[in-house]
Amino acid sequence: MSALLKTEGLTLAFGGLVVANGIDFELHQGERLAVIGQNGAGKTTFINICTGLLKPSAGRVEFDGVDITGKSPRHIVRRGMARSFQLPQLFLDHSVRQCLELAGMARQSRMPWWRSLSVTADAREVDRVLELVNLGARQHEPATNLPEGQRKLLDVAMSLMLEPRLLIMDEPTSGVSSEEKHGVMEIVMGALEEKKVTAIFVEHDVDIVRRYATRVAAWIAGGIAADGTPDAVLADANVRREVLGE
Ligand SMILES: Nc1ncnc2c1ncn2[C@@H]1O[C@H](COP(=O)(O)OP(=O)(O)O)[C@@H](O)[C@H]1O
Numbered sequence: 001m002s003a004l005l006k007t008e009g010l011t012l013a014f015g016g017l018v019v020a021n022g023i024d025f026e027l028h029q030g031e032r033l034a035v036i037g038q039n040g041a042g043k044t045t046f047i048n049i050c051t052g053l054l055k056p057s058a059g060r061v062e063f064d065g066v067d068i069t070g071k072s073p074r075h076i077v078r079r080g081m082a083r084s085f086q087l088p089q090l091f092l093d094h095s096v097r098q099c100l101e102l103a104g105m106a107r108q109s110r111m112p113w114w115r116s117l118s119v120t121a122d123a124r125e126v127d128r129v130l131e132l133v134n135l136g137a138r139q140h141e142p143a144t145n146l147p148e149g150q151r152k153l154l155d156v157a158m159s160l161m162l163e164p165r166l167l168i169m170d171e172p173t174s175g176v177s178s179e180e181k182h183g184v185m186e187i188v189m190g191a192l193e194e195k196k197v198t199a200i201f202v203e204h205d206v207d208i209v210r211r212y213a214t215r216v217a218a219w220i221a222g223g224i225a226a227d228g229t230p231d232a233v234l235a236d237a238n239v240r241r242e243v244l245g246e
């Protein structure tokens, strides 16, 4: 099976600091990849390069067999790779439902969303996504009223309106209380399963990694130090010392 996402020799340095160290990586459809690593290891940089926010100094990114290196985030979203937490804060002034409508319009239109207000989102799709993330009861409230856990769900829901085949989530449970975390992930993963979306998520909580990942990649100093099943990677001596701080 060919890779959904593939990188070859991805390289980037900020000043003298190498944050992507010639990364070769492949992700296949249906995988749930947890990315772990200490702060500053280069996890977000890797995501930023794959989603078009940063250009690598060398190497390439392919999505579904097509070279997308250096393409704009909008172009990459349209191809089917979405990312959570990327959408503007000003959506918080809108109702939960309006947030999903705006995200849906952004998907449909080739124009920037603020010029595309004559395009309407599919109301049934909005209903369906609201139900998937359990936000139906709060759809008419301003997004700013939502507690952190439900804001994360709204972010994911907005990404789902973009009809992605791959969703990359950078720390989807950060800022969510430990009691709430599992509930948030349960809903997110259920929604992705239902929509048949492949997922990458950056996560620090080992319990969550074990429970929801089919595969784990450990980042150390701008490179992937271990990549494999959760059991194998979480038992790796280097990962235990350098990433988990044991
Ligand atoms: N735009 C930037 N300019 C300079 N340095 C940056 C920039 N973005 C990130 N860095 C640095 O690159 C390193 C990797 O950052 P990042 O990818 O955000 O790590 P992680 O997500 O694993 O915590 C860090 O040392 C960070 O300070």
Ligand SMILES: [Mg+2]
Binding pocket: 043, 044, 045, 170
């Ligand atoms: Mg980060």
